[in-house]
Amino acid sequence: MNAKTKAEPGLMNTYKRYPLALRSGSGCEVNDADGRTYLDLIGGIACCPLGHSHPAFVKAVQGHAAGLTNVSNLFQAEDAERLAATLGRLGGMDKAFFSNSGTEANESALKLAIAESGKRRFIACHHAFHGRTLGSLSATADAKYRKEFEPLALPVDFIPFNDTDALRKAILPETAAFIVEPIQGEAGVIVPSADYLNEVREVCDEKGILLILDEVQTGNGRTGTFFEYLAHHGRPDIVTTAKGLANGLPIGATLARGLDFKPGQHASTFGGNAFVTGIAHAVVDAIVNEGMMRNAKTRGNQLMDGIRRLQKSEVADVRGKGLMIGIELKKDAEIVRKGLQEAGILVSVVHGKTLRLLPPLTLSALQVNRFIDAFDKVVS
Ligand SMILES: Cc1ncc(COP(=O)(O)O)c(C=O)c1O
Missing domain, CATH: 3.40.640.10 (Type I PLP-dependent aspartate aminotransferase-like (Major domain))
Known part of the structure; x- marks a missing residue:
């Protein structure tokens, strides 16, 4: 929770926003108003294939x-x-x-x-x-x-x-x-x-x-x-x-x-x-x-295989293609989303039980491993 974030001043009531203000970013990482860095696996809900502030x-x-x-x-x-x-x-x-x-x-x-x-x-x-x-x-x-x-x-x-x-x-x-x-x-x-x-x-x-x-x-x-x-x-x-x-x-x-x-x-x-x-x-x-489609395929498979290999009883299904991935949990995914945010990783939730990942297509192998380790700990 970012203490400096105000609730929706002057905006119509169309979105339930997380209490977190993001101010800057580079590649697959974003920084909040307090200078904390997060791995961004939401990517503007699929809006940032190149990642943040890509030179091109x-x-x-x-x-x-x-x-x-x-x-x-x-x-x-x-x-x-x-x-x-x-x-x-x-x-x-x-x-x-x-x-x-x-x-x-x-x-x-x-x-x-x-x-x-x-x-x-x-x-x-x-x-x-x-x-x-x-x-x-x-x-x-x-x-x-x-x-x-x-x-x-x-x-x-x-x-x-x-x-x-x-x-x-x-x-x-x-x-x-x-x-x-x-x-x-x-x-x-x-x-x-x-x-x-x-x-x-x-x-x-x-x-x-x-x-x-x-x-x-x-x-x-x-x-x-x-x-x-x-x-x-x-x-x-x-x-x-x-x-x-x-x-x-x-x-x-x-x-x-x-x-x-x-x-x-x-x-x-x-x-x-x-x-x-x-x-x-x-x-x-x-x-x-810049090889981003090939990277999307490779990293997507690495991520889905990695989550499957954890064999977590809390996971109902892992599905997707490339870097469009859903991890369906057997219970409320919001608790896991919050835990991941505390561990410095941003993901979103659809339909209550599914974590949805739509990260930049530039995601690296190390960043995928960082997510898998954090997911392992948070779900446990
Ligand atoms: C498949 C699909 N079609 C259409 C839309 C609507 O796009 P926009 O929010 O840019 O109007 C979305 C948005 O999530 C979408 O996922």
């Missing part, structure tokens, strides 16, 4: 701040075009629309699917999280997020995750698209069977509906490939990402294959500005060229 990020921010940050969407968008070309090449997609967050990236995807198909009904999964604006919230399953705001903007049929029979049965003549996370994040890091994405693609093709993959959390190298779908055969018609794309600065991306808006159908004042798209390009460059 700092250089890009400084360079772009000294240039033009926003010339409006009335003029040529060279930085946005360059980012679109790079993401398109990495993901096998041909067009991009840039916005400012994950939920906006999904709003854009839903609108694009409606514009292209002329239909407005969607299918999404139980426990899916696609964002909190009214369109994305329509496809977000849990009552705690949506109940008070119903009826929502779009009709959505919910089916179990990892169940292609349910998908086939749920498709109606008026269905525009299926929207799904390749690995469910907010649901507690739920990894589907290895063939799921390929089978989903086949069903969508067979029934003639669009496939939207929400890679807001899984994207940008986190699972060991730039997008998780690149580890499978199936390609989406639309993929969305956000979170880590500009290492913590606000950006959302909606990439499409063979689909496009018409002028006037969609836009964003801030979306695609030179500042954030220029920085995002430097971030993507570092992810791809």
Whole structure:
């Protein structure tokens, strides 16, 4: 507990914050207001793939701040075009629309699917999280997020995750698209069977509906490939990402294959500005060229194997891919989270019982071992 932290002065009551103020950081470490250093395994909830104050990020921010940050969407968008070309090449997609967050990236995807198909009904999964604006919230399953705001903007049929029979049965003549996370994040890091994405693609093709993959959390190298779908055969018609794309600065991306808006159908004042798209390009460059995806795979396996090897009776499951990891405990995970924080390690909790780790992709072998040792002691 940081005694100097005040409770929420002037902020709306949307977040339950830990009583800890973080002031600076470097790599996978952050420092609090009292100068204490922590190993950061939350990483801005997947927003900091490069870690804190990475030299390429700092250089890009400084360079772009000294240039033009926003010339409006009335003029040529060279930085946005360059980012679109790079993401398109990495993901096998041909067009991009840039916005400012994950939920906006999904709003854009839903609108694009409606514009292209002329239909407005969607299918999404139980426990899916696609964002909190009214369109994305329509496809977000849990009552705690949506109940008070119903009826929502779009009709959505919910089916179990990892169940292609349910998908086939749920498709109606008026269905525009299926929207799904390749690995469910907010649901507690739920990894589907290895063939799921390929089978989903086949069903969508067979029934003639669009496939939207929400890679807001899984994207940008986190699972060991730039997008998780690149580890499978199936390609989406639309993929969305956000979170880590500009290492913590606000950006959302909606990439499409063979689909496009018409002028006037969609836009964003801030979306695609030179500042954030220029920085995002430097971030993507570092992810791809500094071996971060390979590191995510290796460190993720080291971490999951290490926790499994402890054979703790308190652990119900260890799951994930790359550096997107859930450690499900048999009891309240908050006690363990607090114990880890006291031991100088930051992790977050989803669904009460699961510790979720989304650290920078630069995590080292020594830092993984430090976490495993601390986890061993705290759980005991
Ligand atoms: C899979 C997924 N989609 C969408 C969102 C919403 O992103 P944002 O909070 O940037 O609007 C999140 C956020 O956690 C997410 O995990």
